[in-house]
Amino acid sequence: MRLFLALIPPPALRRRLAELAERAHARLGGRRVPDDSLHLTLAFLGERPTAQAEALARWVEERPIPEGEWRLDAWGSFRRPGIVWVGSRTPDRALTELQAALWQDLERHGVAGRPSGFIPHVTLLRRAHRLDTAEMSPPDLAWPYRQLALVRSFTDQDRARYQTLARSPLS
Numbered sequence: 001m002r003l004f005l006a007l008i009p010p011p012a013l014r015r016r017l018a019e020l021a022e023r024a025h026a027r028l029g030g031r032r033v034p035d036d037s038l039h040l041t042l043a044f045l046g047e048r049p050t051a052q053a054e055a056l057a058r059w060v061e062e063r064p065i066p067e068g069e070w071r072l073d074a075w076g077s078f079r080r081p082g083i084v085w086v087g088s089r090t091p092d093r094a095l096t097e098l099q100a101a102l103w104q105d106l107e108r109h110g111v112a113g114r115p116s117g118f119i120p121h122v123t124l125l126r127r128a129h130r131l132d133t134a135e136m137s138p139p140d141l142a143w144p145y146r147q148l149a150l151v152r153s154f155t156d157q158d159r160a161r162y163q164t165l166a167r168s169p170l171s
């Protein structure tokens with residue numbers, strides 16, 4: 001199964017992110033990420049056998065993460081495949097350290113594929129028609145977090161769906 005590690009936004013923040021997605025969609029077109037799918041990916045694990053997924057779920061359930069708060073203050077985009085996101089203007093140190101620590105553990109679990117860079121972002125639009133976010137007023141959101149999720153991604157009737165398989169203990 002296709003897996004990733006993510007932070008899931010608390011309900012109030014999810015609503016704010018959904019409003020931003022709506023605003024971005026009105027201006028830039030494309031496909032809006034459904035509200036219940038909004039997340040921050042910390043590590044993309046790719047396709048994993050069931051036995052390994054179960055081992056990873058047990059690991060996540062025993063691995064608290066440091067509590068933190070991520071400040072979202074910038075729009076951004078990836079040209080391919082037309083992704084429009086919100087994230088931060090400058091790299092967030094706590095998230096960068098968390099991502100590195102998670103990959104160290106993942107490599108111990110035999111998961112390869114650590115990326116050379118990490119740009120924390122919340123994808124709001126896919127296949128946007130335009131990527132010019134420069135004139136949109138910048139977001140100003142705080143994301144308090146203290147729990148990691150192991151999430152399975154699958155396709156259902158042409159739509160990407162996510163299922164949380166495990167959560168870390170609350171820090």
Ligand code: 2AM
Nearest residue numbers: 004039040041043044083121122123153
């Ligand atoms: P995206 O939002 O920027 O597309 C589930 O697919 C999550 O894993 C998404 O957040 C997605 O990032 C990310 N993801 C999907 N494929 C990936 C890949 N090949 N490398 C890194 N991240 C990926």
